[in-house]
Amino acid sequence: MGKNGARGRKKWNRKRKAEEGAEKQGKERTNAGGYKDGQDYAAAKTSNPKFEAYYSLVGLHDTRYDNGTFVTCATDAEKHAERDLFMTTLRATLPASFRVDRSIDPTIQKKILEELQEYVGKEMEVEIELPRRSEAIGGKKTCIDQGVEVAKEEGDEEQKTDNGDNKSSEAQFVKRTLAPAKPIPFISHNDITLGFQLSVDRRTLRRNASLEPLHSFLKIQTDCGHITRQETVSMIPPVVLNAKEGMSVLDMCAAPGSKTCQLLEVVGGFTSKTEFEPHGYVVANDADPKRAYMLVNQLKRMNSPSVYVTSCDGQYFPILDDKSIRGTDKEGMFDRVLCDVPCSGDGTIRKNPGIWKNWNQLGSLALHPLQLSIALRGARLTHVGGYMVYSTCSMNPMENESVVAELLRITDGSLVLEDPRERMEGLVARPGWSTWRVLREGKNRTRKAMKDWQKKNNKKMQEKRKEWEAKRAKGEYPEPQERSTDENGEEEKEKFTPSPYETIPYVPPETWDEDALSERTTSLGFVEYKNYDEVEYEWHRRVRRSCFPPTEEEAKRFELHKCLRSLPQDMDTGGFFVTLFKKVKPLSKDATERMAAMASESRGGVDVDADKKKEAAADKKEQSAKEGEGDGDAVMSDSPAAEEKKSDEKSEPEEPVVKKAPTGKVGQHKHRADLGDADFIPSDPSIWPSIIEQYGLPPTFPKEQFMVRSTGDAKVIYFITKSIKKELIDHGIQNRVTVINSGLKGFERCSIQENTAKYRINQEAVQYVVPYMTKRLISADMDDFYACIKDGFLNLNTFSDSFKKSIEELEPGSFVVALKGYEKDVAKKMYLSMWRRPNCVNCFVAKVEMEGLISKMRALGYVAKVQETEEKDEGAAASTA
Numbered sequence: 001m002g003k004n005g006a007r008g009r010k011k012w013n014r015k016r017k018a019e020e021g022a023e024k025q026g027k028e029r030t031n032a033g034g035y036k037d038g039q040d041y042a043a044a045k046t047s048n049p050k051f052e053a054y055y056s057l058v059g060l061h062d063t064r065y066d067n068g069t070f071v072t073c074a075t076d077a078e079k080h081a082e083r084d085l086f087m088t089t090l091r092a093t094l095p096a097s098f099r100v101d102r103s104i105d106p107t108i109q110k111k112i113l114e115e116l117q118e119y120v121g122k123e124m125e126v127e128i129e130l131p132r133r134s135e136a137i138g139g140k141k142t143c144i145d146q147g148v149e150v151a152k153e154e155g156d157e158e159q160k161t162d163n164g165d166n167k168s169s170e171a172q173f174v175k176r177t178l179a180p181a182k183p184i185p186f187i188s189h190n191d192i193t194l195g196f197q198l199s200v201d202r203r204t205l206r207r208n209a210s211l212e213p214l215h216s217f218l219k220i221q222t223d224c225g226h227i228t229r230q231e232t233v234s235m236i237p238p239v240v241l242n243a244k245e246g247m248s249v250l251d252m253c254a255a256p257g258s259k260t261c262q263l264l265e266v267v268g269g270f271t272s273k274t275e276f277e278p279h280g281y282v283v284a285n286d287a288d289p290k291r292a293y294m295l296v297n298q299l300k301r302m303n304s305p306s307v308y309v310t311s312c313d314g315q316y317f318p319i320l321d322d323k324s325i326r327g328t329d330k331e332g333m334f335d336r337v338l339c340d341v342p343c344s345g346d347g348t349i350r351k352n353p354g355i356w357k358n359w360n361q362l363g364s365l366a367l368h369p370l371q372l373s374i375a376l377r378g379a380r381l382t383h384v385g386g387y388m389v390y391s392t393c394s395m396n397p398m399e400n401e402s403v404v405a406e407l408l409r410i411t412d413g414s415l416v417l418e419d420p421r422e423r424m425e426g427l428v429a430r431p432g433w434s435t436w437r438v439l440r441e442g443k444n445r446t447r448k449a450m451k452d453w454q455k456k457n458n459k460k461m462q463e464k465r466k467e468w469e470a471k472r473a474k475g476e477y478p479e480p481q482e483r484s485t486d487e488n489g490e491e492e493k494e495k496f497t498p499s500p501y502e503t504i505p506y507v508p509p510e511t512w513d514e515d516a517l518s519e520r521t522t523s524l525g526f527v528e529y530k531n532y533d534e535v536e537y538e539w540h541r542r543v544r545r546s547c548f549p550p551t552e553e554e555a556k557r558f559e560l561h562k563c564l565r566s567l568p569q570d571m572d573t574g575g576f577f578v579t580l581f582k583k584v585k586p587l588s589k590d591a592t593e594r595m596a597a598m599a600s601e602s603r604g605g606v607d608v609d610a611d612k613k614k615e616a617a618a619d620k621k622e623q624s625a626k627e628g629e630g631d632g633d634a635v636m637s638d639s640p641a642a643e644e645k646k647s648d649e650k651s652e653p654e655e656p657v658v659k660k661a662p663t664g665k666v667g668q669h670k671h672r673a674d675l676g677d678a679d680f681i682p683s684d685p686s687i688w689p690s691i692i693e694q695y696g697l698p699p700t701f702p703k704e705q706f707m708v709r710s711t712g713d714a715k716v717i718y719f720i721t722k723s724i725k726k727e728l729i730d731h732g733i734q735n736r737v738t739v740i741n742s743g744l745k746g747f748e749r750c751s752i753q754e755n756t757a758k759y760r761i762n763q764e765a766v767q768y769v770v771p772y773m774t775k776r777l778i779s780a781d782m783d784d785f786y787a788c789i790k791d792g793f794l795n796l797n798t799f800s801d802s803f804k805k806s807i808e809e810l811e812p813g814s815f816v817v818a819l820k821g822y823e824k825d826v827a828k829k830m831y832l833s834m835w836r837r838p839n840c841v842n843c844f845v846a847k848v849e850m851e852g853l854i855s856k857m858r859a860l861g862y863v864a865k866v867q868e869t870e871e872k873d874e875g876a877a878a879s880t881a
């Protein structure tokens with residue numbers, strides 16, 4: 001592992017730690033620059049000369065939106081306007097957006113949408129706190145000001161107080177009218193729009209007293225899984241993937257999991273009314289086990305058994321295809337594969353202002369091979385006839401079109417691009433590029449080197465800037481500096497010659513003439529290559545052949561215009577890139593070999609070698625021990641080396657068979673039973689007779705689907721869906737990847753149950769047990785059901801006589817209460833896991849689920865008695881007044 005790789009990993013780790021820390025404390029994310037979401041935007045530098053010069057040269061501002069299509073800018077003025085729009089949008093705060101879960105019960109969904117309309121369907125009068133230091137950067141208004149201005153231009157009087165010279169640290173407020181939320185038409189189901197984009201950012205939503213009712217409504221609905229707060233562009237890849245109920249989906253780089261949730265809502269749905277459990281599933285994988293654990297937390301609120309969370313390097317995700325899986329002999333394991341790969345993320349600059357400071361073109365070049373390798377593995381894992389989506393939140397062609405083009409080149413006709421635009425109403429996305437320029441930064445300046453240099457050159461730099469500003473005021477632009485050379489005529493690498501353009505704010509190009517733009521990038525230390533032959537030998541690992549644009553003939557064949565490329569100004573979002581591939585035939589042997597070679601070459605932030613070496617040693621040991629035994633790994637052939645081994649049993653494989661795909665940090669979390677490599681195994685048969693007897697479960701009860709983790713003392717029994725068990729677990733996936741989590745808790749052992757079985761029913765999977773229960777299941781009307789949804793000991797006298805009587809007939813211990821009329825409605829899940837004590841009962845339901853149940857009851861038309869009385873009192877008071 002090179003020095004840079006290690007440094008890169010450290011940076012990733014720091015970022016992850018910050019995210020995870022925030023997640024733990026229930027706080028929002030902190031970005032690399034140390035700014036919290038929305039915090040102190042005004043203080044963040046929203047300019048970066050290299051970023052701006054690079055994107056101006058590569059042609060980011062060369063197209064504009066005109067009457068529903070994108071056209072090439074014909075004049076410099078049009079390019080200027082495009083650039084201005086781009087920069088202004090990047091400096092404005094990002095509107096908050098969310099979507100309503102499409103899989104929830106239609107009655108509940110309708111009620112949520114009605115309540116939402118009351119909050120966001122009309123203009124809202126709010127008081128907005130202006131940023132404390134809102135002095136404009138480069139003469140522009142600050143983000144918050146602009147965000148509000150978009151909603152409505154009024155109250156300029158009040159605004160002046162803060163936009164002028166006022167640098168007071170007192171909070172200042174202005175009254176504003178916010179525009180209604182914008183529907184996101186392509187986030188819909190059964191012709192009902194389920195996605196919304198607000199006219200305020202998340203920070204304003206959180207901190208504004210007048211928006212508190214909306215904020216707490218969104219919070220409660222989010223906690224109980226009815227609403228997901230997600231960026232608009234992040235919702236696009238799952239829609240493009242077009243998964244259906246019952247399908248198998250692989251999310252290769254899934255954490256923190258917003259897209260996994262979206263996919264799960266679709267595939268985890270029921271295909272028929274007679275089904276007890278969903279047939280489809282999502283395998284959510286992430287190389288970093290810690291992030292995979294974050295994902296598990298995120299998915300908890302969905303209460304879905306249809307997800308299987310794994311942790312392995314996506315480049316090594318095991319290939320288990322077998323004729324018996326889903327009854328097909330076609331290549332591939334999954335109907336749909338999402339490759340939302342790690343990327344430089346410059347499309348997220350609006351919510352991560354630290355990127356302004358840290359943006360670096362070398363990052364994109366470094367990620368290119370890893371992205372390609374993950375996508376190639378994804379292609380191999382996709383069923384013939386299935387679809388794969390490749391997406392990034394980067395605007396850089398090195399991470400986007402160049403990866404797509406190389407993928408098409410390697411797979412040589414197995415993959416074709418499809419254009420999803422037609423079925424995505426309201427989506428504004430530019431065509432992908434068929435050609436682009438390849439540049440690299442001259443030197444990877446570390447932050448420390450930059451700081452040292454700045455310290456050293458501070459005075460000099462200031463003089464230069466003054467000189468340059470004076471020239472700029474006169475309308476003259478300085479000539480680029482001569483590069484300093486040493487006595488041998490070699491460029492002096494350690495001395496940084498300040499570029500006249502390396503100032504903040506960056507000044508837009510005076511002319512869009514290519515030479516002038518090129519001069520700017522050169523002066524900022526970029527080197528441009530016309531073709532791969534020009535790349536210096538020492539740069540071959542960074543600037544790959546695959547970074548270069550396709551030939552004319554290839555470009556015609558590849559149809560890269562079908563890729564979706566959206567810039568922030570197009571829909572007032574972040575920037576994104578999405579491509580839809582259809583797999584039309586199996587990959588060639590050549591492509592499969594390239595895939596294996598690429599994976600072993602790429603380092604991608606995962607110490608693949610260390611694990612492979614360990615595996616190789618273990619394999620050797622095992623192989624010699626098992627000499628003479630059959631090949632136990634036959635079903636799970638993976639690398640070409642393994643396949644070769646099968647076809648030629650006698651020859652030694654050139655590469656050892658990798659048994660378990662490497663993860664980011666194997667072994668770090670072994671102390672946690674819910675992490676690490678604790679597989680799902682069948683439960684001990686001796687526990688079942690008492691459970692069956694206690695809850696009156698019939699012989700049809702699927703005991704084999706109730707499994708335990710292989711470590712620990714099997715305190716919890718998990719419900720695993722039939723398809724996850726049959727298609728993944730029974731096919732040995734656990735031997736090949738670290739399994740983080742799956743299923744829902746079905747039964748939990750308890751010590752206080754004296755007379756009855758030792759296992760109580762857990763609320764998580766109660767809906768998969770209730771349909772089989774013939775004992776200890778009682779029904780309650782709305783009032784009694786509502787009375788049960790409380791913390792602590794509930795006195796039996798709080799219930800109606802008939803319900804009290806049903807409870808009294810039960811022996812102490814675990815039982816379930818079902819809402820009358822909904823006993824068989826598994827999808828609504830109006831069930832409560834309860835505990836009977838001598839004179840009282842307890843409800844074993846988590847607080848967030850309690851809130852969800854109450855909100856479902858409201859949707860079903862229930863008005864709680866207390867609330868009814870309060871409403872009556874309020875009505876009476878109003879009429880007296």
Ligand SMILES: C[S@@+](CC[C@H](N)C(=O)[O-])C[C@H]1O[C@@H](n2cnc3c(N)ncnc32)[C@H](O)[C@@H]1O
Pocket residue numbers: 234252253254255256257258259260285286287288291312313314315340341342343374604605606
């Ligand atoms: C862009 S994020 C994914 C975002 C996610 N799809 C979502 O919607 O929330 C990229 C993820 O890829 C993971 N990653 C990095 N290298 C990987 C690899 N080689 N294989 C699989 N995952 C990887 C990172 O840990 C990170 O969580």
